[in-house]
Amino acid sequence: MDNLQYMSGFGNEFVSEDPRCLGAVPKNQNSPQTCPYGLYAEQLSGSAFTCPRTSNKRSWLYRILPSAKHEPFKPYHHSFLTHDWDSVPPNPNQMRWAPFHIPSVQEIGKVDFVEGLHTLCGAGDPKVRTGLAVHVYTCNSGMGDKAFYSSDGNLLLVPQQGTLYITTEFGKMVVEPNEICVIQLGMRFSVNVDGMSRGYILEVFGASFELPDLGPIGANGLANPRDFLTPTACYEDRSCDYTIVSKYQGKLFCAKQDHSPFDVVGWHGNYTPYKYNLDRFMVINAVKFDHADPSIFTVLTAQSTRPGVAIADFVIFPPRWSVQEHTFRPPYYHRNCMSEFMGIIKGDYEAKKGSLPGGGTLHSMMTPHGPDAACFEAASREEMVPKVVAAGTQAFMFESSMSMAITNWGNETCRVVDDEYFQCWAPIQKHFDPQWDPSEQFEE
Ligand code: FE2
Numbered sequence: 010m011d012n013l014q015y016m017s018g019f020g021n022e023f024v025s026e027d028p029r030c031l032g033a034v035p036k037n038q039n040s041p042q043t044c045p046y047g048l049y050a051e052q053l054s055g056s057a058f059t060c061p062r063t064s065n066k067r068s069w070l071y072r073i074l075p076s077a078k079h080e081p082f083k084p085y086h087h088s089f090l091t092h093d094w095d096s097v098p099p100n101p102n103q104m105r106w107a108p109f110h111i112p113s114v115q116e117i118g119k120v121d122f123v124e125g126l127h128t129l130c131g132a133g134d135p136k137v138r139t140g141l142a143v144h145v146y147t148c149n150s151g152m153g154d155k156a157f158y159s160s161d162g163n164l165l166l167v168p169q170q171g172t173l174y175i176t177t178e179f180g181k182m183v184v185e186p187n188e189i190c191v192i193q194l195g196m197r198f199s200v201n202v203d204g205m206s207r208g209y210i211l212e213v214f215g216a217s218f219e220l221p222d223l224g225p226i227g228a229n230g231l232a233n234p235r236d237f238l239t240p241t242a243c244y245e246d247r248s249c250d251y252t253i254v255s256k257y258q259g260k261l262f263c264a265k266q267d268h269s270p271f272d273v274v275g276w277h278g279n280y281t282p283y284k285y286n287l288d289r290f291m292v293i294n295a296v297k298f299d300h301a302d303p304s305i306f307t308v309l310t311a312q313s314t315r316p317g318v319a320i321a322d323f324v325i326f327p328p329r330w331s332v333q334e335h336t337f338r339p340p341y342y343h344r345n346c347m348s349e350f351m352g353i354i355k356g357d358y359e360a361k362k363g364s365l366p367g368g369g370t371l372h373s374m375m376t377p378h379g380p381d382a383a384c385f386e387a388a389s390r391e392e393m394v395p396k397v398v399a400a401g402t403q404a405f406m407f408e409s410s411m412s413m414a415i416t417n418w419g420n421e422t423c424r425v426v427d428d429e430y431f432q433c434w435a436p437i438q439k440h441f442d443p444q445w446d447p448s449e450q451f452e453e
Contacts, residue, residue, distance in 0.1 A: 024277040034071055065279075089126065132409065155254060161257065167209040171202050172186070173201075177282045178276075326402070327402075
């Protein structure tokens with residue numbers, strides 16, 4: 010992929026010009042009266058014009074033709090992308106999915122990223138700008154002369170199998186498994202792949218992904234701003250039969266145009282796509298005793314209007330040292346006022362057998378969950394020595410304050426629901442002993 014360069018920093022104000030046309034970004038937005046190189050100026054707004062400066066997001070694109078030059082949008086049929094959260098009766102049970110099936114070309118022909126979108130669960134409504142959807146993509150072919158954008162939400166892509174070669178209006182990104190990327194509201198992109206590819210998408214309506222506040226942690230730690238990479242301008246000047254697919258109010262629409270939408274020669278602003286390598290996450294954890302909440306593993310958060318309450322957090326469980334003394338170290342049993350969707354990018358999840366890369370689990374609001382019986386027994390007796398946990402693994406969670414509903418595809422059509430998931434807790438034994446000697450208790 011030519012011209013693959015990045016600028017580092019989270020939410021920075023960048024200026025980027027394709028090296029073939031230096032000076033493409035004028036000193037002012039719309040003056041002089043005509044743009045350098047005969048370009049059109051177009052603003053892409055990611056926040057209300059009047060948002061406070063700290064949350065104000067916009068970029069100016071200097072492009073060969075304005076985005077408005079296209080034929081009318083028409084409905085684009087899609088079987089598995091939906092925001093109908095009432096098609097399946099509510100189900101509070103723990104859910105687990107085996108790896109989602111990736112169709113081969115031999116099986117059903119070419120399937121691209123857009124055709125391979127499947128909505129698994131979600132809540133809320135893009136029309137009122139609050140909510141989220143969890144999608145799974147499975148595809149085997151590139152999108153060709155087709156671009157996609159969401160008018161509904163910000164997209165966080167988590168590739169699990171296969172590298173994504175993404176062309177955006179801002180430039181090109183290569184996103185491999187164990188990396189993530191965020192493509193914000195309205196940004197057009199096209200995905201190419203090497204072959205059978207699968208991953209997860211968190212789409213948040215009405216809130217931007219931000220770095221979490223660090224509080225007493227200080228100025229450094231968790232995901233550091235410098236490790237976020239934004240592509241640099243790279244245009245193509247191509248007349249062709251191009252299809253623009255828009256996700257709008259939960260449905261897809263397509264419009265034809267006679268030119269490539271990736272014709273941005275230069276841009277400036279703080280509203281951009283970006284990527285991040287999960288290996289760059291600075292892990293923080295308890296170093297004496299007890300168990301920290303998983304919020305210490307938050308990479309990005311999309312906050313609701315309630316202080317400290319996220320529409321969705323993106324959280325990872327990376328390889329790390331576990332050093333706590335006198336402590337049950339795995340995730341604790343709990344019931345949460347949040348919905349937790351988990352997926353595994355690679356390796357074996359530390360707290361449970363049977364959860365596999367490319368599949369997922371959903372523990373809904375107040376639904377009990379925690380380590381399986383074998384994990385509990387082993388961790389209750391393990392020697393309290395420092396050790397690496399989750400080696401070779403990358404698990405993640407989309408955690409939401411909203412009560413998510415499962416779609417028809419997630420409930421049945423995907424055909425990988427594990428009906429025996431509840432059995433992982435069935436062997437849990439009672440250890441209650443009313444004669445237990447309190448003097449056995451460790452006192453810190
Ligand atoms: Fe949980």
